[in-house]
Amino acid sequence: MAMSDTLKAISDPVRRQILELLRSQSYAAGEIASHFELKPATVSYHLKLLKQAGLITERKDKNFIYYDLTASVFEEVLSWIYSLKLGGDHDEQK
Amino acid sequence: MAMSDTLKAISDPVRRQILELLRSQSYAAGEIASHFELKPATVSYHLKLLKQAGLITERKDKNFIYYDLTASVFEEVLSWIYSLKLGGDHDEQK
DNA sequence: ATTCTATTTAGAAAATAATCGAAATAGAGT
DNA sequence: ACTCTATTTCGATTATTTTCTAAATAGAAT
Numbered sequence: 001m002a003m004s005d006t007l008k009a010i011s012d013p014v015r016r017q018i019l020e021l022l023r024s025q026s027y028a029a030g031e032i033a034s035h036f037e038l039k040p041a042t043v044s045y046h047l048k049l050l051k052q053a054g055l056i057t058e059r060k061d062k063n064f065i066y067y068d069l070t071a072s073v074f075e076e077v078l079s080w081i082y083s084l085k086l087g088g089d090h091d092e093q094k
Numbered sequence: 095m096a097m098s099d100t101l102k103a104i105s106d107p108v109r110r111q112i113l114e115l116l117r118s119q120s121y122a123a124g125e126i127a128s129h130f131e132l133k134p135a136t137v138s139y140h141l142k143l144l145k146q147a148g149l150i151t152e153r154k155d156k157n158f159i160y161y162d163l164t165a166s167v168f169e170e171v172l173s174w175i176y177s178l179k180l181g182g183d184h185d186e187q188k
Numbered sequence: 189a190t191t192c193t194a195t196t197t198a199g200a201a202a203a204t205a206a207t208c209g210a211a212a213t214a215g216a217g218t
Numbered sequence: 219a220c221t222c223t224a225t226t227t228c229g230a231t232t233a234t235t236t237t238c239t240a241a242a243t244a245g246a247a248t
Binding site: 122123124127134135137138139141142156157158159 | 222223224225226227228
Binding site: 028029030033040041044045047048062063064065 | 193194195196197
């Protein structure tokens, strides 16, 4: 999970709204989709990117797929931003 | 400068490398460009986006334009990420 | 087994972003 | 005034991303 993917993931407004939605509780894909004026397929695409970036996880129940936020991944991003802010050493990322 | 612009700005690898370069000291546009295999016009385009996002500032000297990092803007981003990580209330952003 | 319902995948179209070459700007040095 | 040098802006091109429709998958319910 390169941080490049994480930053790319949070650079889109729709995906950020999804993350903010999941902040309070988990939702099934369809429930998430209903919060947007987008087709389910499109939301599914965004969920895939968020999943690939490690920002959310999925959990299947009946024929629903629930999504949850993964708090831990934000550490990396925080770390990178801090390094710029404070000027310390930090690894490059691709 | 909406945070949307900031996140968009740091989502590109070239722009992140520019930020990391400026972490240690300020550089003129041409010096920045020479660190990449990109034409000056292209780097200028990236600098413009970083400037619009409030991540860097420019300062003219002779016929050079020097760029500097703006540490303060990172606060917003940190704040947003923390809000997800910790689950507190936070404003929407567009 | 068939038919719902929920969701994803595949492929195409539309929208956005990155790159370049050429022309424009601006100030420095002659 | 002219000519360098540094950088940006403009317009066109290419590449990437987002969105959609239609078809595929999978499990639940009848």
